[in-house]
Amino acid sequence: xxxxxxxxxxxxRFIIVGGLILAGAGYLLFSSMNSSMVYYYTVDEVLQxxxxxxxxxxRINGWVKPGSVSLADDGRGVLFEAFNKxxxxxMQIKYSGIVxxxxxxxxxxxxxxxxxxDQQEFTASVLLAKCPSKYESRGDAHxxxxxxxxxxxxx
Amino acid sequence: MIELGHYTLLASLLIxxxxxxxxxxxxxxxxxxxxxxxxxxxxxxxxxxxxxxCSLSGLIFTDQFSVRYIASYSSRNLPFLxxxxxxxxxxxxxxxxxxxxxxxxSFIAVVFSKRHTPALVSYLSAFLLGIMAFFALLIxxxxxxxxxxxxxxxxxxxxxxxxxNWYMVIHPPTLFWGFAGLAVPFAFxxxxxxxxxxxxxxxQGAGNWALFSWIFLTIGITLGGRWAxxxxxxxxxxxxxxxxxxxxxxxxxxxxxxxxxxxxxxxGQLKLWSFILLVVSFExxxxxxxxxxxxxxxxxxxxxxxxxxxxxMWFMILTxxxxxxxxxxxxxxxxxxxxxxxxxSREAVFVLNNWILxxxxxxxxxxxxxxxxSEIVTGRKxxxxxxxxxxxxxxxxxxLLFITGICTILTWKKAYAREIRIPxxxxxxxxxxxxxxxxxxxxxxxxxLAFYSVSAFVLAALVLKVFRKVVSVSRKEGxxxxxxxxxxxxxxxxxxxxxxxxxxxxxVVVGIIGSxxxxxxxxxxxxxxxxxxxxxxxxxxxxxxxxxDPIKDVVTAELEVIRNGSVIGLLEPQKxxxxxxxxxxxxxxxxxxxxxxLYTILYGWDGEGNFSFRIIINPLxxxxxxxxxxxxxxxxxxxxxxxxxxGR
Numbered sequence: 001x002x003x004x005x006x007x008x009x010x011x012x013r014f015i016i017v018g019g020l021i022l023a024g025a026g027y028l029l030f031s032s033m034n035s036s037m038v039y040y041y042t043v044d045e046v047l048q049x050x051x052x053x054x055x056x057x058x059r060i061n062g063w064v065k066p067g068s069v070s071l072a073d074d075g076r077g078v079l080f081e082a083f084n085k086x087x088x089x090x091m092q093i094k095y096s097g098i099v100x101x102x103x104x105x106x107x108x109x110x111x112x113x114x115x116x117x118d119q120q121e122f123t124a125s126v127l128l129a130k131c132p133s134k135y136e137s138r139g140d141a142h143x144x145x146x147x148x149x150x151x152x153x154x155x
Numbered sequence: 156m157i158e159l160g161h162y163t164l165l166a167s168l169l170i171x172x173x174x175x176x177x178x179x180x181x182x183x184x185x186x187x188x189x190x191x192x193x194x195x196x197x198x199x200x201x202x203x204x205x206x207x208x209c210s211l212s213g214l215i216f217t218d219q220f221s222v223r224y225i226a227s228y229s230s231r232n233l234p235f236l237x238x239x240x241x242x243x244x245x246x247x248x249x250x251x252x253x254x255x256x257x258x259x260x261s262f263i264a265v266v267f268s269k270r271h272t273p274a275l276v277s278y279l280s281a282f283l284l285g286i287m288a289f290f291a292l293l294i295x296x297x298x299x300x301x302x303x304x305x306x307x308x309x310x311x312x313x314x315x316x317x318x319x320n321w322y323m324v325i326h327p328p329t330l331f332w333g334f335a336g337l338a339v340p341f342a343f344x345x346x347x348x349x350x351x352x353x354x355x356x357x358x359q360g361a362g363n364w365a366l367f368s369w370i371f372l373t374i375g376i377t378l379g380g381r382w383a384x385x386x387x388x389x390x391x392x393x394x395x396x397x398x399x400x401x402x403x404x405x406x407x408x409x410x411x412x413x414x415x416x417x418x419x420x421x422x423g424q425l426k427l428w429s430f431i432l433l434v435v436s437f438e439x440x441x442x443x444x445x446x447x448x449x450x451x452x453x454x455x456x457x458x459x460x461x462x463x464x465x466x467x468m469w470f471m472i473l474t475x476x477x478x479x480x481x482x483x484x485x486x487x488x489x490x491x492x493x494x495x496x497x498x499x500s501r502e503a504v505f506v507l508n509n510w511i512l513x514x515x516x517x518x519x520x521x522x523x524x525x526x527x528x529s530e531i532v533t534g535r536k537x538x539x540x541x542x543x544x545x546x547x548x549x550x551x552x553x554x555l556l557f558i559t560g561i562c563t564i565l566t567w568k569k570a571y572a573r574e575i576r577i578p579x580x581x582x583x584x585x586x587x588x589x590x591x592x593x594x595x596x597x598x599x600x601x602x603x604l605a606f607y608s609v610s611a612f613v614l615a616a617l618v619l620k621v622f623r624k625v626v627s628v629s630r631k632e633g634x635x636x637x638x639x640x641x642x643x644x645x646x647x648x649x650x651x652x653x654x655x656x657x658x659x660x661x662x663v664v665v666g667i668i669g670s671x672x673x674x675x676x677x678x679x680x681x682x683x684x685x686x687x688x689x690x691x692x693x694x695x696x697x698x699x700x701x702x703x704d705p706i707k708d709v710v711t712a713e714l715e716v717i718r719n720g721s722v723i724g725l726l727e728p729q730k731x732x733x734x735x736x737x738x739x740x741x742x743x744x745x746x747x748x749x750x751x752x753l754y755t756i757l758y759g760w761d762g763e764g765n766f767s768f769r770i771i772i773n774p775l776x777x778x779x780x781x782x783x784x785x786x787x788x789x790x791x792x793x794x795x796x797x798x799x800x801x802g803r
Contacts, residue, residue, distance in 0.1 A: 013498065021507075025514040028547060029521070036543035040526075040536035057540060071759055071767065076678040078759075096678075098389040098756065098769060101317070101738045112540060126540065 038112050043084040043091055046115055046122070053115045060112075060122070065090050066105045072096065082109060082122075095124040102129035157222065160210035160301045167203045167254075168295060170196050171288035178281025182274045182349055190277040194265050197280045200287060201262035204255045208242070211251065211300055215241050220308045224248060224300040230313035230735065232706050237319045243327045244314050246463070247300035252328070253444075254290040256335035261287070264339045264364065267798060272354040278346035279360075286338050289470055297463045313735040316707070322382035330375030330402060334440040336368030337405060340412075341437035341478075344430055348481055352488055361433070362416050363797050369413060370790045372406045377783040388741035388756055390676060390771040392779070395544040400523045401443030404516055408436040411512035418505050421567065423492025427482065428509065430489065434478045435516075441471045446523075497569040504562040511555050518547040545671075549602055553609060556664055559657050560613035563620050578619045586612030606668045610661045617654045617661075624650060648796045655789030662782030669775025676771040682764050689770045692753055693717040694726075696766065708732040712757045712766060716746060728757040728768070752776050 038057035046053060046060060062082035068090075069080040077096030083089065093111055103109065112126035174196025181189030211224075215238050220226040228248070229241045243249040261283040268276045294300075317323075340361040347357035379399065380392035393399060412432040415425040445467040482489070495502055522539045529537040564570075564578045589611035593604055624647060629639035644651050679687045683698040697713040714726040726744035733740065746753040751774040758767040 014495075017498065018510075021510060021514075025517075028550060029514075029518050032518075032543045032546035033522070033525075033539055036539045036541075036546065038538050038540050040538070059536075059538065071761055076680075076767075098758070100387075100389070101740050104737060 043082055044087050044089055047089055047091060049117060053117070056114075057112060058115055058122075059110060060091075061108070061110050062090075064103070064105050064107055064109055069105055078103075082111065091122055092120060093122045093124055095127045097125065097127060100127065100129045103127065104129070156210040156213050156219075157301050157303070160207050160214075161299075163203045163207040163210070164291065164295060164299070164301075167200050167207065167258075168288060168291035170200050170203065171284045171291055174200070174284040175281050175288060178277045178279075178284060179349075181277035182281065182346070185274060187273070190273045193277050193280040193284070196284055197258075197261050197265045200284065201258040204251075204258045208251060208255050211248065212239075212242060214301075218311070220311050221304055222300070223302050223304045226304055226308050226311045228311065228314055230311040233311075233314055234319075236321070236324060237314055240318060240324045240327070241314055243331070244318050244323075245300075247294070247298035247302075249327065249331075250290065250294050250298050250463075251300055253331050253335060254287060254294060256328070256331045257283070257287055257290065257338050260332070260335050260339055260364075260367075261342075264342075264360070268360070271356050271360060272350075275346050275350045275354040275357055278349040279342050281349075282342035282345045283338060286342065293463065293466055293470075297466055313706075313733075316731060316733045316736055316738075316740045317386060320382060320386045322378050322386065326375060326378040326382055329371050329378055333368050333370075333372030333375050334405070334443070336364060336371055337409065337437055337440050339364035340368065341433055344433045345478060345481075348485060348488075358416065358420055359797070362413070362420070363794055365409060365413055365416065365433075366790055366794050366797075369406070369409050370787045370794070372402065372409065373783060373790075374787050376402050376406060377780065381780065384776070385743065385745065388743045390674070390754055390756070390769075390773065392670075392776070395519075395522070395541050397446050397523050398443070400519050401439070401446045404519055404523075405436045405439040405443070407512050407516045407519070408432050408439060411509045411516075412436060414505050414512075415509050418502060422502060424495070424502060425506070425509070426491060427486060427489035430482050431479070432509075434475065434482070438471050438475050441467055441474075445471065499565065499570045501562055501565045501567050501570075504558050504565060507558055508555065508562070511551055511558075515547070515551045515555075518551070519544065522547075549606075552664065553602075553605055556606070556613060556661065557609050559660065560609070560616040563613070563616040563654075563657070578616060578623070581619055582612045582616040585615035600672060603668050603672050606664060610665050613661050614658060617658055621650065621654055648793065648800070652789045652793035652796070655792075656786050659782045659784070659786030659789060662778050662785060664782075666775045666778030666780075666782060669778065670773050673774045674771060676769060678758065678767060678769045680765050680767050682766070689753075690772060691718055692770075692772075694755075694768075694770070696768070697725075699766070706734060708734075710757070712768070714744070714755055714768070716753065726753070726755050728755045730757055747777060749777065750774060 036057070038059045040059045040061065041053075043060060043062045046058065060082060063085050065081040065083045069078060071077075072079055072094070077094065078099055079092070079094055081090040082093050083091075095111065095113075107129060110126075110128040111122065111124035113122060113124035115122050174193045177189045177196065178193030180186060181191075181193050214222055215225055215229055218225070218229070218231055220229075224245060224247050225241070228245045229238060233241070241248065243252040261280070264283070265276060265280055268279070271279070343357050343361040343364065347354070347361075350357070376399075379402065383389075383394070384392040409432075412429060415429040415432060418425045419429050445464060495506070497503065522543050526536050526538040529535065560582060564575050564582065566574060586608040590604055590608040593607050598604055598607070621643070625636060625639045625643050628634075628643050628646075629636050632639065632642070634642070675690065677689055679689075679694075681687055681696045683696060686693060686695045688694070693716070695715040695717070697715055699710055699712045702709045702711065708731070710730045710732075711727050712729070714728070716723050716726055724746055726746055728744040729742040731740040731742060741756060744755045746755075751772055754771040754773055756769040756771070758769045760766045
C-alpha cells in the first residue's frame with residue numbers, strides 16, 4: 001500500500017531511493033554473509049582433506065580426547081585433541097581464547113577456526129563446549145576442574 | 156499443594172477457553188453479560204495462575220523433592236534467593252511463569268481499559284484468553300511442573316551454578332514481562348480488526364502496551380548481557396548467540412512499531428505495515444522460545460530436546476497465518492489517510508527508520524536460522540560467525556543513529572530550508588568539532604570517528620530542540636527560562652521523554668563502539684609474588700587461598716592493583732568447584748571506573764605453581780548500562796504519564 005501514499009510527482013524519486021536502499025541492504029547482507037561463512041565438517045573429513053580448507057572458516061564437532069588437554073606453554077590458551085568417537089581419528093587443536101567453564105575432557109566440543117594442513121594443526125578462534133548437561137545437573141560427580149587443575153593449586 | 160497446582164491449572168484452561176468464546180460473542184452481538192464474563196475470565200485466570208504459581212513456589216521453598224521439577228532444579232542447601240529463581244530456572248517452570256506474566260499483563264490491561272468501548276475490551280479479553288489457553292494446554296500436556304517423581308529422593312540436584320546469580324533472579328522475569336507484554340498490543344490489534352475499527356482508542360492501548368513491553372525487553376536484554384559479562388567470564392556482554400538474537404529480534408520490530416504507530420496516529424499512514432510489524436513481533440517472541448526449547452539450533456541457553464518445539468511451531472504457523480490472512484482480507488481498512496508529501500519530512504525519515512530496522516531484523520534472523528536452513532537445503536550445515544553480525548550492524552546502526560538526528564531536526568509534512576537551517580547547521584558543526592577533537596586525541600579508526608561525530612550531531616540536535624522549545628515557551632508566556640523549562644517538562648511530556656530516550660540510545664551506542672573497538676586483553680603466566688603490568692595498572696599476584704563450604708570449593712587468587720603509585724584495590728578472581736556439578740565456574744573480578752573496566756579472570760594453573768590470568772581492559776562499558784537506564788526510565792515516565800495524566 002506504500003505506493004499509494006506517494007505523490008505521482010515524486011514516485012520516480014521514491015522508487016530510486018527505495019531501490020538504492022534495498023540494493024545496498026542486499027549487497028551488505030550477501031557480502032557479509034559470504035565473508036563470514038563457517039562450514040561444518042567432521043574430524044575425518046578435515047583429516048582426509050577431501051575439500052580445500054585453506055583460508056575458509058571451518059567448524060568441527062568432536063569430543064575432547066581424555067588425557068590430551070594441556071595448558072599452552074605461555075599460559076595462553078589450551079592444546080587438546082578432538083576425536084571422532086566413531087572412527088577414533090583425532091586432530092590437534094590450539095585455542096588461545098577464554099576457555100568456557102563447560103569445557104572438559106571426554107565432552108563434546110565445537111571449534112571454529114582454520115586448518116593448517118602442513119602443521120597438521122587446527123587453530124580455533126571459537127570454542128564451544130557442548131556439555132550434555134547444559135543447564136541441568138549431572139548427578140553428584142565431583143568436579144575435576146580445568147583439566148590442568150588436578151593438583152591442588154596451593155602447593 | 157500439588158493437587159492445588161494441578162486443579163488451578165486445569166481450571167485456568169477451562170476459564171480461558173470459555174472466556175475466549177464469551178469475548179467473541181460479547182464483541183459480536185454486544186451482549187453485556189458475555190462481555191462482562193470475558194473480562195471476569197481474565198481476572199479469574201490471573202488469580203488462578205497466581206494460586207498455581209504460589210503452590211509451585213511453596214513446594215520449592217518447602218523442599219518437596221517428590222516433585223520432579225523441584226528435584227531437578229532445587230536442593231536443600233540452595234540459598235533462599237536462588238530458590239526464587241528455581242521457578243523459572245527450568246523449562247516447565249519458565250512456561251508457567253510466562254503464562255502467569257501474560258495473565259498479569261492481561262489483568263492490568265483490562266483494569267486500565269475504561270477509555271475503550273465494551274466491545275473492544277470484550278474482543279481484547281477474548282484474544283488474550285486465546286493466547287493463554289494455548290499456554291495452559293502447553294503446560295498441561297508437555298511441561299507440567301507438578302509431575303511427581305517415580306522414586307523417592309532425599310535431595311534435589313540443585314540449580315546450575317551459572318544461574319545462581321543475582322542477575323538470573325531478575326533477568327528472566329524482566330524478559331518474560333517484555334514478551335508477555337507484547338501479547339497485549341497484538342491482542343489490541345486483532346480486537347480492533349474484529350471490532351472493525353469502530354473504537355479508535357485501540358491505538359492508544361496498543362501504543363502504551365508496546366511501550367511497556369519495549370521497556371521490559373530493553374531492560375531484560377541488557378540484564379542478560381550484564382549477567383554474561385559478570386558470570387560467563389569471557390570479557391564481553393553480547394555474543395550474537397541464537398538466543399540473544401531471539402530476544403533482540405522482537406526488540407527490533409517492536410522499536411519499528413513504536414515509530415510506525417506514531418505515523419498512524421499523527422498522519423494515518425503506515426497502517427498495514429504497523430499491523431504486520433505487530434504480528435511479526437508477537438511471532439518472534441514465540442520463535443525465541445521455539446529456538447531455546449526445540450533443540451533446532453545449538454546455543455548456550457538450550458534446554459535440550461523436547462516435544463514442546465512442535466507445539467510452539469504449530470502455534471506460530473497458525474497464529475501467523477490467521478492474523479496475516481485476516482489483515483490482508485481486510486486490507487481496505489488500512490488505506491492511508493494522507494500521502495507522503497516530501498522526502499524532506501519527518502514522515503519520510505520514520506519510513507526510512509522502519510526500513511532499516513526491518514533490514515536489521517532480516518539480517519539477524521537469516522544469520523540465526525542459517526545453520527538449520529542450510530542443512531535442510533544443501534545437506535551441509537553452514538553458519539556465520541560474529542563478523543557477519545558486526546559487519547551488518549555498523550552501517551545499519553550508523554544510519555539509524557544519523558537519522559535519529561535528522562528526524563529531530565525535520566518537521567512534519569514538509570521541512571523548509573529556512574526552518575531547519577539553523578539547527579542543522581549547529582548540529583553538523585557539533586559533529587565536525589567532535590570529529591576534529593577525536594582526530595587530535597589520536598582516534599584513527601574510521602568507524603569510531605564516524606560514530607562519535609554522528610553521536611555528537613544527534614545529541615546537539617536533541618538538546619537544541621528542547622532549547623528552542625523552552626525559548627518559545629518563555630517568549631510566548633513571558634516567563635524566565637528556568638520557569639519555561641519546568642513548564643516545558645510538565646506540558647511537553649512527549650518531547651522530553653523522547654529526547655531522553657534517544658539521548659540514552661546515543662549513550663548506549665557510544666558505549667558499544669568504545670567497548671567493541673578498544674578492548675585490550677593480555678594473558679599473564681605468573682608465580683606467587685610476581686608483579687605484572689597491564690597498561691597503567693600494576694598488578695601483584697599475592698597467591699591463592701582455598702575455601703570450602705557445604706556446596707562448593709573455592710579457589711581465590713589475590714591481585715593487588717596499583718595505579719599511579721597508589722593502591723586502588725584488591726581484586727579476587729575465583730574458580731568455584733560445585734560438588735553437584737562437573738563444570739568449574741569462573742568468577743571474574745571487576746574494577747570499574749567512569750571510562751573503563753579492569754576485568755580479571757583466573758584462567759588456570761599447572762601443578763608447578765604457575766598461574767595464568769587473563770586481564771582485559773574494557774572501555775566505556777558502563778555507558779551501555781547508563782544509557783539503557785536512561786532509555787527505560789524515560790520510556791517508563793512516558794507510559795506512566797499516558798496512563799495517569801491522560802486518564803485510564
